[in-house]
Amino acid sequence: MAPTSVARSRTRVTRVHVISDVHGNARDLAAAGEGADALICLGDLVLFLDYADHSRGIFPDLFGKENADRIVELRTARRFEEAREFGARLWAGIAADRATAIERAVRKQYAEMFAAFPTPTYATYGNVDMPPLWREYAGPGITVLDGERVEIGGRVFGFVGGGLRTPMRTPYEIGDEEYAAKIEAVGEVDVLCTHIPPEVPELVYDTVARRFERGSRALLDAIRRTRPRYSLFGHVHQPLVRRMRIGATECVNVGHFAGTGKPWALEW
Numbered sequence: 001m002a003p004t005s006v007a008r009s010r011t012r013v014t015r016v017h018v019i020s021d022v023h024g025n026a027r028d029l030a031a032a033g034e035g036a037d038a039l040i041c042l043g044d045l046v047l048f049l050d051y052a053d054h055s056r057g058i059f060p061d062l063f064g065k066e067n068a069d070r071i072v073e074l075r076t077a078r079r080f081e082e083a084r085e086f087g088a089r090l091w092a093g094i095a096a097d098r099a100t101a102i103e104r105a106v107r108k109q110y111a112e113m114f115a116a117f118p119t120p121t122y123a124t125y126g127n128v129d130m131p132p133l134w135r136e137y138a139g140p141g142i143t144v145l146d147g148e149r150v151e152i153g154g155r156v157f158g159f160v161g162g163g164l165r166t167p168m169r170t171p172y173e174i175g176d177e178e179y180a181a182k183i184e185a186v187g188e189v190d191v192l193c194t195h196i197p198p199e200v201p202e203l204v205y206d207t208v209a210r211r212f213e214r215g216s217r218a219l220l221d222a223i224r225r226t227r228p229r230y231s232l233f234g235h236v237h238q239p240l241v242r243r244m245r246i247g248a249t250e251c252v253n254v255g256h257f258a259g260t261g262k263p264w265a266l267e268w
Helices: 002-010 058-063 067-077 081-094 100-117 131-137 176-185 215-224
Strands: 017-021 040-042 122-123 142-144 148-152 155-162 193-194 230-233 243-248 248-253 264-267
Touching: 040 081, 058 067, 058 100, 067 081, 100 131, 155 176, 176 215, 193 215, 215 243, 230 264
Parallel strands: 017 040, 040 122, 122 142, 155 193, 193 230, 230 248
Antiparallel strands: 017 264, 148 155, 243 248
8 A cells, every 4th residue: 555655645746726707806815826736717806896795896986885776777777778878877977088087997907816816727708708908917827818728737638718799788798600710729728718608597597696697508519519528617506507527528616706705626
C-alpha cells in the first residue's frame, strides 16, 4: 500500500475555479482564485439591475429604486413592450446621451472587476457585457477568449461568449448563425465553456423568474457530436437542474456568483 500512496502524493493535480454571472461582486471575485491554478470567468460582469435588491445597479443609480421596482415588475410579468416604453420615458429625462451614461457606468464597474481578477484568468463575455471595452481593462495575466481555445494543465478548453437574441435586448446578444459559427470554430475540446447553456428545458428554466431563458441548439448539437468531458456555463441564475449528463458530457451550471460568492471547482 505504501508505494501506491507515495505515487499518488507525487501526482500533480490541476485545479481550476469557474465562475459566471459576477454582476458587480468584486469583493468575492478577489478571492475566487484562491487555491486554484487558474480562474475561468464565463461573463456577465456588469450589474445593470439586481433583481433581488432593486437598489443595486446602474439602473437604480440613474433612476432610483421605485423606478427599478416598476421595471422589474413589468419584465417579470413579461410585459416587455411596456417595460421598454417605461424605460424610454425615463431615459428621455436625462440630459446626457444614453449610450454615454451607460458606458461611463460600465467603465466604472469594469475597472473594479478587472482589478480584482487573479492571475491567470481566462474569461469570455456574457450577454450583458460590452466586449469592445474588455481589451482596455484586461491586463497581463487575463486572457479574453471568444470562439477560441486554450490549453490549461494539459486539457483543451474552448470558449464562446455572449447570448442569443431575446425581447430583453441586452448588450451582447447575437444571431443564432453567428453563435453557431463560434461554436464551430472552437471544434473538439475537453471542456466547452460558454455563458449560456445548451437548449435543454431543465437547464434553461429559471425557477425564480419563472421563465425559460435562451439556450443554444448549436451548443447542444456540438456536445452530442464532439463529446467534451464537460460543458460549463452560467446565465440561468436559479436553474431547475444545475447539472446533468448528455451522453459522455457532464453539463454544469457553475452557479450565480453574484449571489453565492463561491466558485465551482474542477480538478484532474
